[in-house]
Amino acid sequence: MRISRRDFLAGAGSSACLGILPAAATMALADDGFVELTAGPSLQKIYKESGPASSLWTYNGGVPGPEIRVKRGERVKVRLINQLEEPTSIHWHGVRIDNAMDGVSGLTQDAVPPGETFEYDFVAPDAGTYWYHAHNKSWQQVGRGLYGPLIVEEEEPAFGLDQDLTLILDDWRLDREGALDLESFGSLMDWSHAGRLGNWLTVNGASLPRFDLVAGAAHRVRLINASNARVLEQDLSDLGGKLIALDGQPLKEAMDVPSGGFLMGPGQRADLVVVPAEGRELALREISGADPFDVARFVILPEGTVRASHPTLMANVLPEPDLTSARKLVLDMTGGAMGQMAGMTHGGEPLTRERMRETGQLWGLNGVAGMPEVPFFRTSSGETVLLEIVNDTAFPHAMHTHGHHFRIVEQSRAMVEDTGAFRDTILVAAGETVRIAFVADNPGKWLLHCHMLEHAAAGMMTWFEVL
Ligand SMILES: [Cu+2]
Missing domain, CATH: 2.60.40.420 (Cupredoxins -  blue copper proteins)
Known part of the structure; x- marks a missing residue:
């Protein structure tokens, strides 16, 4: 028997003040300029502080894996070190990449055996919000935590780093104690229906994290849906602002955020520009279930020296279909x-x-x-x-x-x-x-x-x- 989604949501409300944070993945840069991503087992609490640890698989000991940032046109150089007990590979979702670096086990490369390494080295041609994740038995490897953000900046970023937030959302299925439900991986019931849907939503691996926003300043908020199967339905009305990019690619014109629920399928990304007014905390709400709940909150700091400039993004150059x-x-x-x-x-x-x-x-x-x-x-x-x-x-x-x-x-x-x-x-x-x-x-x-x-x-x- 599992705790129902409703019970977990009630839990989400009551744990709102605890600010549970999982271990953060560390960025590891080798002498030869490669970022090292070590895939391995890791015990992490993704439910409550008092709850049990979950048996996750992570990059560099935390979920999500470290945020990798490069500028448009630069090389991404990552050494995957496999300390799992099964083969793995990394796919760079959304990157118009050299095929040999696409990371699809069985199609573009052999999966990397346990104990071995693989070097990814490619150009990131488009600025925008991307993510990386395991691409061998993804249903389990991603479902256990093998993913992280890949941010490709414009040559001259329109937003300062303090005004550039990445929120990577994940829908976990926890067992009745609050640990990741391992037994249900591979359930034919999931496979034949809507996929593995969870009962616990995290943002950057944390339950209901808080982010600081500065009143009057323009912020870029990057949303990534890393769920195995859940189509997220986000209420963006509290945050307000404009939608400026989808799946990494800028919109021709910024659009007001949708007034109803905003759907994000697994793997999709959306970038918003948010200019908060001074005042109360804002919330990002998930409304796909019967009981809407907050997934992240935003504390509005007093107006600083950074002013709203409503920057627009310079489009990437993609070939136009004929x-x-x-x-x-x-x-x-x-x-x-x-x-x-x-x-x-x-x-x-x-x-x-x-x-x-x-x-x-x-x-x-x-x-x-x-x-x-x-x-x-x-x-x-x-x-x-x-x-x-x-x-x-x-x-x-x-x-x-x-x-x-x-x-x-x-x-x-x-x-x-x-x-x-x-x-x-x-x-x-x-x-x-x-x-x-x-x-x-x-x-x-x-x-x-x-x-x-x-x-x-x-x-x-x-x-x-x-x-
Ligand atoms: Cu499908």
Whole structure:
């Protein structure tokens, strides 16, 4: 039996003043200029101070892993040291990266065995908010804490470091004592339904942390959804301000924050500019459940010398898709509980109910569950791909393209409003059809999958190759 979400939320309220902070990950810089990320086991309290420690896997001993910051166009150099008991790799989510550095075990590199190291060395071409996370058995490795923020600054950042906040949100499933529920990893019930949903939300690994904002100053607040499967619904009205970037890429024009709930699928990011007025504390609220609750609070410090300047971001230079000459492709999503499963295959064989139970494969892309031997498509570099994604399942999905950002061309139901920004992950509601377009200009083998990590593990994964 588990504590219900409601009980945990009640707990969140009563522990509001405790300010529980987990161990912070340390930044480790080696003599050769590489940042060292050591993946290893770590005992951390993610529930209450009086509660039990959780058996996490972390980078450098804390969750999230250290924030890595570079400037646009600079190299990111990271040495992964694997002190886990299983192989791992790191994916740099949203970065239009050299394919060999994309970190996808089994596609762009072999997973790094226990005790061994791997050096990631790549250029970060776009400024914005990104994140890194394990990409081998992600459903467990990310779910146990292997993730952290990657911030690519503009050449001349429009915001001072004190006015630049990263909030990485994670939805944990705790057991009745308040420790990470390890037994339920791999639950076929999760895999076939909405994925591993949690009952405890942390921001930067902490429960209800407080941040300082200066009255009258413009702050950049970077939100990252690191949850395995939860679509966060944030009430941003208290913070106010403007939405300036999504998935790392600036909007053409800043938009007022949505007045209702703001949906963020797993893997997605949103950047806000917030200029608080002097006065009461502000809160960021999660309203996806029946009982809305605060996830972070903001203390407003008296007006200082930093004045609001409402800076705008300089766009990254991405190739614009040309729809007139686009190559049109359809990606049909099937499977899952209450979904269409007829005709699905796995490993070249019909996917019977029995084989679903044996293999855990039960979601399909174009009828194929799991990584296909041959790519979904091959294309020459520079070609525009217009991809129609048809969600013929009973659940929403968060489709993520590796190595490329896309424009949203059409949405039949618009689960999330199209702001005109380039995205790397898109929420597709049950029954919805979306069309996205991008220039396939980055040579290599690229994963295309649902970022609800259980869905990906259970088959919702394919790849394409740019020649
Ligand atoms: Cu999904």
